[in-house]
Amino acid sequence: METNDPVDKPTKERAGATPPSIVLVKPQLGENIGFAARAMGNFGLHDLRLVAPRDGWPNEKALAAAAVAEPIASGATVFETLEEALADCNYVAATTARPREMIKPVLSPETASTTLRRRTQSGERCAVMFGGERNGLDNDSIALADAIITAPVDPNFASLSLPQAVLLFAYEWMKGSNPEALGRATTFDGPAREGLATPGTVPASRAALFGLFEHMEGALDAAGFLRPPEKRPTMVRSIRNMFHRMECTDQDVRTWRGIISAFTRRPTSSKG
């Protein structure tokens, strides 16, 4: 009996596919964290990550609001920084009602569900991040994402509450798990899929990418490029966004670090 045979499990995720993580960035109210956990449970998501929750953690109100999804809330992982929360992820989407001036792919929740399903089934770890109640995600957080998710809303009432935003993505995720759409894979590999073909590779881990950002920005500071100081944040975001659009593999990150090292090597050691 081959238990991993996809034919045996028509309604399950393909073996090895981890559903996306939900990352709440600086959430404020415990109730909203709990409601978000409950929405996750309703639609088959389980990994909840919290970045610097305002009222600390654990939070009794969050556990109460989660209702039957209490295990999801109590199992949440807490991080001090967004970078740490995303470090093991290969693909990250940011939710916002207003895609701003960033050059980044914009996905509806429905398209995001399709995109993330394809990626998780390729073995990628994916995450969707949501900002806090007051202002949502700031530009620096969004600059750490590969894509933006924006829902169709009344343009005059565009601001979803935090748990409602989580629910929409989770609902579309569940809708996309239609069993009929699965099970087409062979023993060796699945059919060709739309999207970026990266045979045998996955996108770089966020940790690798953040290391590249640090290397690049340090080198650019040293070279006097990120000036004047008041323009530095915009320049840094713009460069990070370009790297995200590149969808670097680990090998690509190594290439870029090599390029930066080559450019910043002391002339006296340029033979090395």
Added chain:
Amino acid sequence: METNDPVDKPTKERAGATPPSIVLVKPQLGENIGFAARAMGNFGLHDLRLVAPRDGWPNEKALAAAAVAEPIASGATVFETLEEALADCNYVAATTARPREMIKPVLSPETASTTLRRRTQSGERCAVMFGGERNGLDNDSIALADAIITAPVDPNFASLSLPQAVLLFAYEWMKGSNPEALGRATTFDGPAREGLATPGTVPASRAALFGLFEHMEGALDAAGFLRPPEKRPTMVRSIRNMFHRMECTDQDVRTWRGIISAFTRRPTSSKG
């Protein structure tokens, strides 16, 4: 000029079509009534009806939770019985996680949106009803409906919170009306659309991109990076492919040329 001609208004509601009413049957918590009103506002629904709200009406907590949708909450109509609340309706759907033993059409939220849109555009007044927090709709209430709406959920976590259930229907209603418009429109730009957002820009010309390639590869040759010679063609192709995936704008090309210049500037002129 026939302004009511639907051909003239492909993305608008047909004149005379009233969006469905949302009927909350014996809701308990004011906050949940407010969250439901907010979800309605997010997705273009306006008529809220309350049947015997437990804590009376008006309810300060409901108005506060509604946030910007406060007018929807404060404009809610209160009825003593469900029959009165539905009296002027032509078609009614009941939401439940468990379609029970009733012989009634069962619709997904998506199909319900299509069905109710067709009916509202035929001049029918439609309503969707939701039960209270504790037990949802009872069998006698469901028996007053033409159809049942049930969402695809994890069978082990099937119970949606009241505002989340309202949100799902409202979201599908909005998706059915104008699915291309995403997010918040401003006076300066329209709603977001799917795809790579490139506000006010177009991809760089090939000439600009080829100029960047030449600059980059010359600098890398000078830095001794593109070695050994037999690997140079592969390395060059790999770097060019990364730049293509980046989908550079003209401004991005200028940024990269600035970066290369900053890195390759003679140390003696690094103050320049």
